[in-house]
Amino acid sequence: MIKNNPFLSDTYTSIWSNHFDGGKKPLTVDFLENIQFYKYAGLPLYINSGKTLTKGMDYRLHPAPINDHKKKVFLIYDVPTYFNTIRDIPENTTLKLLRSKQYPGFAIELGPYTNFNEYMLATFGKSSRYKLNKYKKRFEACFDIRYKMYHGDIGKETYDFVFDSFKELLTKRFDDKQITNNNLNPEEWQFYYDVAYPLILEKKASLFVIYDREKPIGVTLNYHSDSVLFDAITVFDIDYAKFHLGSVTIMKLIEYCLAEKIEVFDFSKGYFDYKTRWSNTTYDFEYHIFYDASSLIAKTLASTLKRFFDFKQKLRDKNINERLHRFTYKLRHRKSEVKTIDAPFTFHDISSDPLPNGLTEVDLNLAENHKLKMLAFEFLYLNDECFTSLKAFTDLTDQYYFIGTKKKVKVSIT
Template sequence: MPRILNILSNHIDFHELVLLEKKTDKLYRSIRNSFTGNFAYQKALPLKTLSNNGQRPMVLTSVPSYINTELDLGSDIVIKKVKTFPGSLIKLSAYESYEEYLKKNFAQKGRSHFIKSQNLLDECFTVRYKIYYGSIEEEEYQIIFNAFEQMQAKRFEERGMRYHTDPMLSEYRAKTLGLVRSKEACISVIYNGDRPIAISLNYILGKIVHGFTKTFDSAYSKFSLGNIELLNVIKWCFDEGFEVFDFMKGEYSYKSRFADTSYPFLIETIYSKKEALSRVWGHSVFFGLKLFYFVYHATKSIRSINTQKSTDSSKNNIKVQKTLLDSTTVGIDEKRVHFNEIQSQYIQRAICDYCYRRREQMDSLKFYKKRDQIKMISQKEVLIFQVNGPMDTKENRQ
């Protein structure tokens, strides 16, 4: 679709223009949050009005419908809007506090589960929480983005899919450092020791926080790591006085649990109403888009039924053997390794699951590698983990 739009029109993505490139003034006079009436952006001085006369129609994609915009393209234009994908958000300004938000949206059992999950995570690992906003060191910034890509690749591999680097990730990496330092973005990170295990990139427009993308280390899935990271960001938004947390596109179960408001994204076709060629071209693009999204929404339920659910295959890919704890536990051919040096995500997940079930501190465990096996020694028992098939380690690939 983006390629077709680039051919047929002057295609501009709202989020890229406004949030990443920060070129809002090239297109808009003002942007307003319709929930509060407050301006997210407003030109300080009127600039020279741009004209769209004689040009291909302009198509703006990914425009949130709850944002009221005033274009700086003059008065001789036509704007046609089509609803595209669903979005969701939290109206932070509707609550007096983070605690009120939780109380109104989650039952006592759900709130207790959040607290239990975070307490257990803190108990089992050396956890620290950090939101970078206003300052970040270059070295730490690069570590975070490297970890982000590694976690994405691991999750693709677990699903049996080939991972291709998201082309947008390189753009995020290039531009986000400056945006964090200027308080136009924030990066939320949960660390286990010095290793990032959950990351989210969030971009800011006025008092609106857009949750662009996130990932976490699936080895820690038992601990509801995604929920813990998200709640940490939501609490931070309340503390900083933001009005909206926007989950943006995508229909995921966690969004339906945490969001309190849904809205449609819009695609806007803009063309001159003076020139005949511009009108015909603009009408054609508009009706083509309208037809496309009519078919999309009509067939959405069918596609949803046929979509295969991803399954967790880690239990089928690993064998666990329990042995007695005695003086001959460690052999001379076994090499001591750190948890982070274990390359198999299946073994890492099995170890984290063990910590979850036994409420065991990771620092109390010792790990030894022998060929394709990892031996884990706790204070009470010894477990040997082995992947069904050759174990993917740096050492074995050399």
């Protein structure tokens, strides 16, 4: 069990019910403590409140035989094995349990470390540590960067601004990948918007934001228990991909966890390469199916659910789900432009040469200059220049020039 699981809180379950169960009061059962359910229409099936939108359910099995499971099935999604919820089922009861292993989970156990440097020394070699620190320093040198963790206090106007930016960044990211993201489903996104604000005020959630000046370029929605930080949704502006914002975000969140004495930084479900690099522990998400073994209907329903979930996981193991998300994206975006490969470019150092006459300054923040802005980011990264000091110019032949504080170049696009 974990203390103060945010997904079991009254705020979380009531808002989830308002969105997905018609605002009905969640149901409780005596043989399972600390967890609430809703009734699936037409079947003797009860499913945990929150369904698949939580990042980890836990519960306590009552030690004494209790018979309110009779002729029923109880499905609990997303139980992390490291929560250690399973206890022996009492004897002299018809209650039985089936478990279906689902997504892999990844986490960092931070208990052995007193500071960020200790974690880095234990996790990465000298070369990797150097690169990661360089990414962060280069990123902070090239832009006017500010980090903000909203936890316990955030104005509604600021919240709305950050969440609007959050959605824009996610949309931009997955349009670039040409894959459907379930978080952007209108119903699901509205739930996240409605639930995160009150949970932030209750210190059960947070928004970690990276600002370039006043513009959010990275946002992470986290949930908090007493000892675990759950990374729920994270995204960064793909324009800044050269600067490794994903790694910078993780480093800052690890620093936060250590400062706040948080024992586990949980990357949650799903396999991604970055999770294997940063994690020092893995676990499984399981679906738990409790049922009355004396009821043929309940027994049949439970075994059918297990077979169904086991089959779905086999499809995931073969990446069928990713192919499906790509297919559904194409169906919904049939008129989208096909991505084109940008033309190669070369920077010619003209630091010792005078600039030509008749140049016109270019505003890199205008949408029509986006591709040129991406070249400017390359210039910043390669030369340790700062965007706030950078100037871009063009002439009548569409020849471009970047002028920094240390270097100036002519841009040749071939």
